Amino acid sequence: MKILVTGSSGFVGKRVLDMAAAKGWDCLAQVRKAATKNAIIEEVTVPVINAATDWSHALTGVECIVHCAARVHQMQESEAEALVAYNEVNTLGTLQLARQAAALGVKRFVFLSSIKVNGEYTDVGSPFTAQVSQPPSDPYGTSKYDAEIGLTQIAQETGLDVVIIRPPLVYGPGVKANFQSMLCWVKKGIPLPLGAINNKRSLVFIDNLVDLILTAAVHNNAVNGTFLVSDGHDVSTTELLNAVAVAMDKSSRLLPIPMAWIQLAAKLVGKPQIAQRLCGSLQVDISETQKKLNWTPPVSFAVGIKTTVDSFVGNSCD
CATH class of the missing domain: 3.90.25.10 (UDP-galactose 4-epimerase, domain 1)
Structure with a gap:
């Protein structure tokens, strides 16, 4: 199977590539600028992710996208500025990729979301589930939540298999x-x-997260599902x-x-x-x-x- 991994230089994206390649999958790594070629993993340059990104050159033969790329760190900016910036990359950029993927015959889209979609804290013994009780209020969580809603709509309109994964803090x-x-x-x-x-x-230990991502990339029951993940401890x-x-x-x-x-x-x-x-x-x-x-x-x-x-x-x- 050929997969495209966005955010391939990031903490999670790099491990997705390593573990997918170890399975013998054909891996394509999205990078912002050309890097040293890996003997096993092919690279494709996509310098900017936003509502206008052209992904067509990166999707030939791709069966599954694992979308790890995201704007994560908020710098010195107002909440309004952060909301616009996160929305541009995490929401509009994600939906632009998904629409082009559906149009070019990609079968599955695995979206790395965040538990911040559910919220920041829980009461002890009252864990989050996939059901969101109220929309998030911070810019990052909002951008991921809006992307999830948009992906669900795209899946309904196009038949693209969408899988959403919400990890808590990832370590490794x-x-x-x-x-x-x-x-x-x-x-x-x-x-x-x-x-x-x-x-x-x-x-969640990074290998546990990636193991679930790769499982979700191929499992029939993952189609159009939202999954929470942790170490179970x-x-x-x-x-x-x-x-x-x-x-x-x-x-x-x-x-x-x-x-x-x-x-x-x-x-x-x-x-x-x-x-x-x-x-x-x-x-x-x-x-x-x-x-x-x-x-x-x-x-x-x-x-x-x-x-x-x-x-x-x-x-x-x-």
Whole structure:
């Protein structure tokens, strides 16, 4: 099978290409500018993704698109500016690709969405499902939500098989941003007031996410479905930090400060969002994904954390 992977230089896109190529699939990687040619993976240059992008040269013979490309990081801009920018790439750019794919005979479109479509937080024991109770309010989540709605309409109008996957936080070798910062905290042995956090978070190891993506690319039951994904093992912030410490063979230096104190302190300094990120819960229910696609996360949480830590330990935290 020939697949086109957009966002092929990104954290998820690169792994999709690696694991698809290992299956013997014919892989085409969308890049923004020509790079060193891979002996196994063909590249196609598409420098800009928006409502006017011409994808025709990239779709010849393609049977399935795995659309990982997205605008993710919000820079110094107003919410209104961010909404326009995210919409241009994540919504209009996605729908432009899907329409051209349908017109040129591509059979399936796997869209990497985000759990932010559901929301930012859950109550413990009340995980998100594929049903969205209310539209998201932040620009990134809104752009993904609007893309999902548009893709559903395109599927109905053209017969294109659309599959939507909403991951929570993705971790694995090479992970950046907040997860990388957490690894550095543990590596440096910094005492943290996070030893009594009783929240629950769903995470997904990158190989588990990609395994589901590739399953969804071929499974008959995936057609026009929306699937949540995780490791199937929810952890508290305290449990996550302890697991990282164990994988690093370091002593956990977590102080058992009551969660309510942390939330109060963050509120007093005008940064309640920090406490929410550290103490809030976000759980997803993957039972329907498992049942419908006969899928189980192939990598355990413990192995995922160990693999991530092993790839990180030689890195500098300066």
